[in-house]
Amino acid sequence: MTGTTLRRMRPWLGTYVSIEACAADATHAALAIEAAFVEIATIHAAMSFHSASSELAQLHREAPLRPIRVGWHTWAVLAQAQHLARLSDGVFDPTVAPQLVRHAALPRPEGPAPDEAGNWRDIELLNDQQVRFRRPLWIDLGGIAKGYAVDRAVAALQRSGARYGSVNAGGDLRVFGDAPEDLPLAVRNPVDPATQIVLGTLRNRAVATSGEFFLGREGDTGGLSPIVDPARGIRPAHARSVTVIAETCTVADGLTKIVSLLGPKAQTLLDHFGATAAIIEPPDQLHAADGFWAALGHTQPPGELLHA
Secondary structure (H helix, E strand, O other): HHHOEEEEEEEOOEEEEEEEEEEEOOHHHHHHHHHHHHHHHHHHHHOOOOOOHHHHHHHHHHHOOOEEOHHHHHHHHHHHHHHHHHHHOOOOHHHHHHHHHOOOOOOOOOOOOOOOOOOHHHHEHHHHHHHEEEOOOOOOOOOOOEHHHHHHEEEEEEHHHEEEEEEOOOOOEEEEOOOOOOEEEEEEOOOOOOOOOEEEEOOOOEEEEEEEHOOOOOEEEEEOOOOEEEEOOOEEEOHHHHHHHEEEEHHHHHHHHHHHHHHHHHHHHHOOOOOOOEEOOOEEEEEEEOOOHOOOOOOOOOOOHHHO
């Protein structure tokens, strides 16, 4: 297959986003990548917890008082977040933001202080893309919005005629099309985050990795995990990482939080989404669910992987 492949990187979504696209020529490849970055910028602006002008900030200020109409992207992410919350019985819950604000992992939003008894059930999705909170809430969509942005960027590449390509947003990755070679998949080593572990190769799938070792916040008792347990609050960080492989990055991103909290008990949800996962723990333990190695191009589990 002939064509031109281009790759561009820009800072978005709290990380660096790398986009690769192969199209008929350099002009078409560049236009496809630009369309994908426009999609990411739009999603970032809508759901940024740090921006007072985002739709999320408006919800914090006004949704407890009246229904607020939001854009399609915010509506879709809220709907998917509620779907995951319902299926996981609240293990995935975007209303844990107050705990992250309390520990200075997120800035304090404008608007009324949240009701500590609030949870995902207090988010009402009404007709005409309107959202209302039953009580004051602070919601953090960071556990799913980045994966959604990757999916929408891939859709933009495909609409623009890209034959194959990838979008990589710092741990959230999706690959599509009939590329000449499968893309190598590497994750940070929990024991030494400066090094990587190559797990295998990826084709036409999405993957998300959450590493508590890398994002932990310092608290009174040491490093704190960025993955909040809605039932027990913020936990000490563990030197481990969770990788989920799924059809979409939205699902993979959300499932990493659920697998982090439930471990093997998340298997039913993995099966529901046709996904698979692995947990890497020091010093050299890798616990893989059914189908994980096959999804990465292995006919059998590789030996000595963590020592490579």
